[in-house]
Amino acid sequence: MIEILKPAELARAKEAGALVADILQTLRERSTVGTxxxxxxxxxxxxxxxxxxxxxxxxxxxSFGRGPFGHYICTAVNDAVLHGLPYDYTLADGDLLTLDLAVSKNGIAADSAISFIVGDTKPPESVALINATERALAAGIAAAGPGARVGDVSHAIGTVLSAAGYPINTEFGGHGIGSTMHQDPHVSNTGQPGRGYKLRPGLLLALEPWVMADTAKLVTDADGWTLRSATGCRTAHSEHTIAITGDGAEILTLPKRARP
Structure with missing residues (x-):
């Protein structure tokens, strides 16, 4: 299903997006060594x-998970990158933590993810991974707008990730979003420009470039949910929900201090 939101629904989408962004920002500030x-x-x-x-x-x-997720947020640490099931783990200095949150409010969902380093130690590899996903996300958003194709967005994301030297996994990527969390169209993190669904105003997309430092292969934890790099290398993941507008794309999941 591809859902095109009406103006009143877009207003609710902005409210959901702001809530997701503010929760993530609060959690980032609280997530310190020992959390x-x-x-x-x-x-x-x-x-x-x-x-x-x-x-x-x-x-x-x-279909790919093991029973209901059962938690309110995905918490992925170091070599974990997607669907990180929260468990009894205490954050250490230098850990790379990804928080991925999707919330529905008044019938509309928004989805966002942030990766950051806990504590004072900033491993250069981790910094580079995070920066690459953030640049790729910005490129994907810049390529999105009325009349653009999904392939244009995927190509923009993939170009940045490839130039940074990272392998790209195409099993999981971005997606449409609206009254439900996961909808069509699928937005791969690499692709061919000029291909795929044509974007139009009222469409919501969750764009989510993610990478692993030296592999494109994932393995699943015994918990049936958490996806990790097959080599144990570090990973990063950045995501925003955007709305296609008449003249471009609006980010709905910006934290309060970054909103216009």
């Missing part, structure tokens, strides 16, 4: 409930 991943999950739950919103993850049960 437990299960505490991050509990904090996310409390903020979602307080806002009168609903988690897109608690009852999430796709």
């Amino acid at each position: 437990n991943l299960l505490d991050i999950d509990r904090w996310a739950e409390a903020m979602i409930v307080e806002a009168g919103a609903q988690s897109c993850y608690v009852d999430y049960e796709p």
Whole structure:
């Protein structure tokens, strides 16, 4: 299903996007050396409930997972990159943490992810990984607009990631979003320009470039959810929900200080 939102629905999408962004920013500030991943999950739950919103993850049960996800946020550390199931782990100095959050409010969902380094130690490889995904995300957003094709967005993302020297996995990527978290069209993190669905105003997309330092192969944890790099290398993941407008794309999941 590809969903085109009406103006009133877009207004609700902006509210959902702002909520996701603000929760992620708060969690980033609280996630310090000594923080437990299960505490991050509990904090996310409390903020979602307080806002009168609903988690897109608690009852999430796709074909590739093992039963309902059962938590409110994905927490991926170091070599974990996607669908990180929160568990009893205490963050250490230099850990690379990815927080991925999807929330529905008033019937519209928004989805965003941030990667950052915990503590004072900043491993250069981790900094480079995060920077590459953030640049790729910016390039994908710049390529999105009315009349552009999904392939244009994928090509823009892939060009940045390839130029940075990272292999690209095409099993998981960006997606449409709206009244449900995952919709068509699929937005691969690499692709051919001029191909695929033509974007039009009212379409929401969650763009999410992610990379692993030296492999494109994923392995699944025993928990049935967490996806890690096959070589144990570090990973990073950046994501925004955007709305296609009449003259470009608007980011809906900017943190408060970065909003116009």
